Amino acid sequence: MRIALLGGTGDIGEGLALRFAHDTDHEILIGSRDPEKARDAVEEYEERLAERGVEASIKGFTNEMATDRADLVVLSVPPYYAGDTVDAVAEKLDADTILVTPAVGMKGDEDGMHYHPPSAGSVTELVAGRAPDEVPVVGAFHNLAAGELSNLEHDLDLDTLVVGGGSAKDTVTSLASEIDGLRVLDAGPLTNAAEVESITPLVINIAKHNEELHDVGVKFQ
Amino acid sequence: MRIALLGGTGDIGEGLALRFAHDTDHEILIGSRDPEKARDAVEEYEERLAERGVEASIKGFTNEMATDRADLVVLSVPPYYAGDTVDAVAEKLDADTILVTPAVGMKGDEDGMHYHPPSAGSVTELVAGRAPDEVPVVGAFHNLAAGELSNLEHDLDLDTLVVGGGSAKDTVTSLASEIDGLRVLDAGPLTNAAEVESITPLVINIAKHNEELHDVGVKFQ
Numbered sequence: 001m002r003i004a005l006l007g008g009t010g011d012i013g014e015g016l017a018l019r020f021a022h023d024t025d026h027e028i029l030i031g032s033r034d035p036e037k038a039r040d041a042v043e044e045y046e047e048r049l050a051e052r053g054v055e056a057s058i059k060g061f062t063n064e065m066a067t068d069r070a071d072l073v074v075l076s077v078p079p080y081y082a083g084d085t086v087d088a089v090a091e092k093l094d095a096d097t098i099l100v101t102p103a104v105g106m107k108g109d110e111d112g113m114h115y116h117p118p119s120a121g122s123v124t125e126l127v128a129g130r131a132p133d134e135v136p137v138v139g140a141f142h143n144l145a146a147g148e149l150s151n152l153e154h155d156l157d158l159d160t161l162v163v164g165g166g167s168a169k170d171t172v173t174s175l176a177s178e179i180d181g182l183r184v185l186d187a188g189p190l191t192n193a194a195e196v197e198s199i200t201p202l203v204i205n206i207a208k209h210n211e212e213l214h215d216v217g218v219k220f221q
Numbered sequence: 222m223r224i225a226l227l228g229g230t231g232d233i234g235e236g237l238a239l240r241f242a243h244d245t246d247h248e249i250l251i252g253s254r255d256p257e258k259a260r261d262a263v264e265e266y267e268e269r270l271a272e273r274g275v276e277a278s279i280k281g282f283t284n285e286m287a288t289d290r291a292d293l294v295v296l297s298v299p300p301y302y303a304g305d306t307v308d309a310v311a312e313k314l315d316a317d318t319i320l321v322t323p324a325v326g327m328k329g330d331e332d333g334m335h336y337h338p339p340s341a342g343s344v345t346e347l348v349a350g351r352a353p354d355e356v357p358v359v360g361a362f363h364n365l366a367a368g369e370l371s372n373l374e375h376d377l378d379l380d381t382l383v384v385g386g387g388s389a390k391d392t393v394t395s396l397a398s399e400i401d402g403l404r405v406l407d408a409g410p411l412t413n414a415a416e417v418e419s420i421t422p423l424v425i426n427i428a429k430h431n432e433e434l435h436d437v438g439v440k441f442q
Contacts, residue, residue: 187333
């Protein structure tokens, strides 16, 4: 499968690129608004994978070109770019391209971070509303600890929650499960995304207020 | 310390009563609107503790009488009773009595449970607003799996998140940590409660959509 990570030079894109390249045989495409930046990131990721004896062939593109080539597109951009990025790549999406959204709306104040969903109810639902009707949208990877994800020395033991429906959700579940140490749980349809997204500000608050928990994800048990 | 569990005949009250009685030497008071119901619950809890060789002395009262006797009061009532219960026991609360609130506002639809906070921002903040000004209010125990908590055969390995401030939060942190297998994390001030409460509908959705996860709590790692 060809996986495009739009905004793949950012934290979560970096982590997913490294983990997919390290743990699976899928083809990874890094997308960025600036293709030069994408290629620089690719070079860095390949070096880090080579240090661990993994010869990965990752490619860097504009977001549009990465989307055009992909079977599955992860919208790993900041939440305030999520809608615009969907618009920018919309013509390259179709019914056979799964769009995966991990972004979360938050705002901070002096006390901490707070969940701040758009009027669509969640960023996940905003993306689903903005994508062309025929494109299957799945929410996933919202609550991963970016630092743990990017550090290939670290053995993951985390859950990720998937929201959506149909065969697209099954495909994302199966794909995400290929990352070692990542368990994929079903949180129901897209309308259940807000409760999934709410964990992200919470883990940031936990990081702020607890020693030695500066980069944590979540596990349900 | 004398710990009153108001609504102590319900799921979370039962679990906390059993765990505190089993793991600590604190005195446990079960409160209910109906004192007879409280005493029936006490009898059952004592039997279940005796089966595990723990001789516990738990007492049953009305919510008002339990509050009057307690150093720390856990408002383990359903969210729609939280405000009224605070009003009912308000005269028995004072600056030396810590009020702990674990309730969460939710509403369900065909897709699952959704976080549904009151206009105060969270049930935790609603309780804080409703309690007399001098009473320290702490949010805790929102996201525990009631079934795991009540099953003393089950070794807990869960986190609970505490919100609030000052020495009251320290006291609750210390007390909750006395339950074996429960790690207490600081999620910041009361204004961060909504993100903590949001986990509860999420774990219900996870229970609905995933086999063998019908009663889960959360761990941050």
